[in-house]
Amino acid sequence: MLQKIQALIKTGNIQQAWHLLQTLNQSELGEQALYLAAVCNRYLHKSDVALDYLEQLLRLNACHARAYQEQGYNFLLLKQTEKAQAALSKAVKFNPSLTSAWQKLAEVYQLSGLNNLAHNALANAEYYQNLPLHIRSGYSKLYEGDITQAQTLCQTFLSQQPDNLEAMRLLAQIANANQAYDKAEFLLESALLLQPNNAFCLFDLALVLQNRQKFSQAYQIAQKLVKQSSDNLSFLLCLANQAASINEFEEAEHLYQKVLHSLPLSPERAPVHIALGHLYKTLGQVEKAQINYQTAYQLDNEYADAYWSLANLKRYQFSQAELQLMLDTLEQKALTNTDKCLLSFALAKAFELKQNYQRSACFYQTANHLRLSELNYDNQQQVESLKQQKQNFPSTLFVENKPIKRQEQSSASAKITPIFIVGLPRAGSTLLEQILASHSQVQGTMELPNIMQIANELEQKAKEQKQKLPDYLAILSAEEFSQLGERYIQETQIHHNNRSYFIDKMPNNFKHLGLIKLMLPQAKIIDIRRNIKDACMANYKQYFAQGQLFSYNLQHCANFYHAYQDLIQYWSSIIHQDLLRIQYEHLVTEPESVVNKICQLLEIGYEANMLNFYKTKRAVKTPSSEQVRQPIYQSSLDSWKLFANYLPELRLIKD
Template sequence: MPTDLSGDIEGLVADGDLATADRRCVESLQNDPQNHEALYWRGIVRMQAGQLQEALAYLQGAIEIAPDVPAYHANRGRCLAQNRQTKQAVQAARRALALDPGDALTLDTIGVIFSVAGEHAEAVAALERAVQIDPHRAPYWYNLGASRKYNGDFTGAEDAYRNALRLQPDMDKASAALAHLRRQQPDADQVDNLRVRLQNFAGDINDEMRLRYALAKALDDIGDAAGAFTELDTAAGKWRAAHPYDFSEDAAVFDALLSGIDAAAVSAATPGYANNEPVFIVGMPRTGTTLTERIVTSHSTVHAAGELSHFDRLIRQRLKIERKEDFSTDGIRSLLSSDLAQLGRDYIDATRPATGHTPHFVDKMPLNFMYAGIMLLALPGAKIICLRRNPMDTCLSNFRQLFSLRSAYYRYSYDLLDCGRYYQMFDRLMRHWQQLFPDRIYTQHYEHLVADQEQQTRALLEYCELDWEDACLRFEKNATPVATASSAQVRQPIYTDAAERWTRYREQLRPLTEFFATTGISV
């Protein structure tokens, strides 16, 4: 394929004209079916269109003809990552890196793959090479800032974000990232900068959400709870208007799990896979799961595997459903009558090669609380630590947190009362699991942990059957990357500021207080 044709297709893809780009690829392949550049670009077009399996086939075809082109391997890795094939994505990225790419775009692609996969040290190395080669692209600096933050390099992250904004002042996600990087001070310019940016804002709703949540965080930092709540309420209202949601969709998922797994089903379930490596840390988001992970993984025998989506994916694959909303009582019951040992093996295999080099690893996917009973059946040697926090603080923290805008798992978080309803269902399901599996699930109260770190840490390690190590009290020195909303907090020693935070919003949270009063849940 001539170079100018490749340039034409690249321009069409950048402009979003996928139909014309695809047609040009087809024409080139009709003339020469072995044209690896046409195969590559058709793979890119298919990936942009969300047709990932077709994209992978074309990208693999290009690689088979021209195996030494780094961009082909990098974009195959990008496609694999989008398809949640994380292990294969990392392998493709490492293959691309081994071919010594000399262009910044390929290095940026490689870095993003590593970041998505939780390989943040490799991500930083690739992204730093990208900005060295081309320091004039704001997205490269933004991606470097994010990876530096995950690695605990907050000064380097701030520098990268500011470089991104210098090159692209309207990069709203960089402005938002700066606000979240540190606690804002009353004399800082961040609040004014965000307000100016939001004045008469006419951009994408995703960017407006990032800016308003960042402004709310900055206002909370300087003690303006009323102003912070106004920004949160405005942002959440706009999101709900653009993305209608009914809590009954989530309630149906809980109901399927509650009705599909009872004592009889547990007794009749097939034996699980004998493996005691995993320690699952679960709970509502923003309840201390990352803090607990840092404490446990400061132990020399425990690896931090991150927030793994493997169990959710494997369960949906077995049930042949795309969305969690498609769970049914009958489907859950059929899962328990299937080969649960194979489910356990598949999960352990999916964690490789990141795990297996230490006796234990932590999977800190909070929403795995939904599957706690299934996990204990599939992996009877596993440990499960469930975090609990004051219901009001839990709901406020969920309402304040801008989760992934593309995720269907956090749609409840844009309505304060939906947060309360979700907490109620979480509480009900966890009590159900603990009744079915007495003494198998360890409950860790966040408030107890921050009030008496040593005693609570000793109890945690005892449950996990781990010998005492002083390093677990110095979790802030743990160098393992953190890619969660708590990435800044867990680099500091334990602090108690977050406990009883809700009382600063007492008036704004009155409807939630009244809701909990009707449920019997004590606040």
């Protein structure tokens, strides 16, 4: 029936199509039927009716790009230009291949005198129009979530034209959507061999490198793009993001402001205000961060990231008006699952600060359920991967390579001592880093991805040689491990500037302590942990933009905690002389004693400034950035008990 209705609309038989739609039962009014009903009513000059159908559709699927496109058309007919612009912007956000939406958006921009934005919109429309049909259809399928069909269309085309740059770019975007970032990087680099200055491929590559946390390379590409087209807002925003990633904060702030000044006072500015707010939060300028987050939701009430960003300031108290706005938005607006999740986390935090722990717990449960439902996560598999590290790095590997006993190394990097702070997130690692970074000899950095990248590369090389990882590692010499250590020091130099001691606080590096000591025998390792119930609850309360997939279920958290604890025990049996375990509870109740132990491990003198850490001016990029800018407090000890009556699974967690 729906195919027949669609055919009638295409041939202009709108009345007949509408008549058939009215014969459908309520149970048959799915997404496609609602969309066709909206199209019919637009043609019948009943825009208000069309918009009602579209509202129903977007409640079923808040990512339906063509529904937003239809909204835009109807708002234009009703001469509601601002609403049309917002709807069309959402349409091309969810599906950039909608050429008609780009064209209409260009018209709206021109009416508003935004000629630069109109030019960009027309350029996008022209780009997608000129693509081969298979590739254009592939993009459409990709953006609609049918990745398998997109890949089929793309590979069919590539079988006929294997060197087609646009097909290679699409295949890279498909790989990116599947989080196969290494494959996406390879495909884009191959495409750029054909056209080294292709702006679209360069832009995609910058984003892939950002996902792979290769920020310096992404920054260089973004610079090249801006040189090619200095007024392209996407390129400017990309460069701003990469500048912030490599701590070029003044440049990033200037670029964000430049983008904002080029955009109309509309919802399109909201993501830029969020990025600028994150920058100010990193720098400890909390009031500026707060203003930008508030501006974002004022521009777009449905922009859930703004509410979560405010909540993630940890001490921000939502006003009653803000709280009601959040509740109304969650209940009444068509939101994506991600937006519902972010809003629920924000509401949970808001009610927690109001000491309404029962309602807070309900929102935490909703938020975590929504987040977990989006993930393809196997907790048991992740736990097994931690256990596998014992087989990957048997004690014999350390005896044969004797990396720990090497006293003299010729390289200059051997004189540099990395300090790895490891453990679960939300366990006090940022506090510990801030304390150590307040020492005159120690450079604080950030959560560096380099160790995980090297570990992934070793796994990939083992697969390429059709070997199991333990067998592959067993044939590597001490010299080869040393070369990996040299590489790590060189790659991270932008952060530590060859200081004698620097901190790498990537929590999940606990998985790779064996590799770290084989590569960097001089490395010192500090494992910081909280009691298990506080640790699980702290992670359960946090939305992580990337990784930490165990955190969205309390039992998953407990399973992961036990596996982490067991693995650390194994590493300790091998590298105990360079591994110090710190209990968060001891750090906050006996800070001077604990800090002295750390100084002994590092063989540096204790300095009083270390306990005045909150006065140290430095960038902090983790969720705890605000908390480490105040003196040590003990209010978070046993904080799980606040939720124990409302989250009974907390009580079931065993030490």
